[in-house]
Amino acid sequence: MRPLGNILVVCLAVIVLYAMQQTKPHYEDLTGPIPAYGKMHETVHTRLVDLRLDQVDFSRELAFTQYGQRKTLTTSGLWAVATTELAATTASTTVAAATWVGPTGLHYEKTDRIGTLSSQMPPMLDPGMPRKVRFVFEILPDQVNGATFTLSSRMAPRLDSEARIAIDDFRKFNDGQPLIADSYDLAKPVPVSGN
C-alpha cells in the first residue's frame, strides 16, 4: 500500500507543478504598464500626468508653418489629431509616448514626419498649470471606430502608469464613419474653452 501511495503523491506533484508552470505569468506581463482607464472629456490620473482628451479630428491633409514656410503633408491613410489638456501631478515632467491603438491592436505612435515643429516636441509640463497639447497620428481609415488613445511619460513604461482613453466622441455620420476634413491646420491655435 505504501509504494502505491508514494507513486500517487509523485503523480499529483507532477500535475500540480505542470499546471503552475503553464499558468505562470510571463516577465513581460508582470512588469508591463499599469493602465489607468478613462473616457473622453474626463480627467485621467497617472503617476506623473493628469490628462483629459478633449477632441479628436480627422483630415486628409495636415498643414503647418515651419521656418516661415507653409507646408502640407499628405497621407495615403488618415491624419488623426488628438487635442488633450495635460498637467504634471507633483513635479515638472514631460510626455514621451502617445499612441493611437486601433480596434485590432495596431499601435500608431505619434508621427515623426512633422520634424522639429515646436508644438510637436515633447511638452514640458508643470504641476497646477494645465496645457493644451495636440498629438498627431497617421492611421488607417479602418482604425477609427473602437480605438484607444494611450499616453505615458516614458517610451515603454514598465511598472509605471499609462493612461488609456477610449475614443468615443468624435464627429461622425449616421453610419458611424468619421467626418474627415480636407485639411487640418496645426498653425491655428488650440481652441481653449472655459477660461
Place this chain on the structure above:
Amino acid sequence: MWSYVRNLPSKARAWITAGLGTFAALAVAVALGVFEAQPQAAVSQILPGQSLDAGKWRIKPLKVWVTDQKIHGLTPKADQKALVLEVELMNRTTRSDKSYYSTVHLPPGIGAKAEKPMIYLVRDDALMPALQPGLPEKMAYVWLMPATAIPEGRIDFSIEAEKFKQRDNLYGMPGWFNAYTAAKASLALAGGQG
C-alpha cells in the same frame, strides 16, 4: 560486464574515458561538417514591381537610377553621383517602425565604395520617418558614391529580413532577431537622368 570495467586499473579507466570524449568530439565535428557541406537553399530572386514579405516589411522594388542633381534633399559633390533606389515598403508589424535601414543592401563590391545610404519618404522628403502599420509608402534609398564607381547594367540588391521571436532569451520580450538574406532583387539601371 560492469565488473570488468570496475576491476580495471585506474589508469586504464582514465584512457577509456578520455577516448570516449575524443570519439564524441570527432562525431560532433563530422556531423557539423556534413551539415555545413549540404547545398544551401538558393536565395530567391524578385523582379521590379513584385512584392515580397521580408520579416517586418513587405517590400516592392520599383526602379533604380543615377543622378548628379540634388535628389530628396541630398546633393552629390562635384565628383559624385547619387544612386537612387525606389521601393514601396509596408510595415507588417503591429507598431510604428523605422528600422528599414538595413533592409536593402548594395552588392558588396559597390557598397564598399558608396557612402552610407540616406532613406527618404518620396511623398515629402522626410528623412527616415517611422512607417505606420498597414500603410504602404514609397521610399527612396540614396547612396552617394564616386562617379567612377557607378556600375552599368543591372544591380543585384540583397534584401535582408529578420525572424520574429515571441520571447527573447534575455527578457522574454517579443522581438525581431537573426537577420538573413530573404531575396535578391535584380534591377536594370535606368540611364538618362544626369
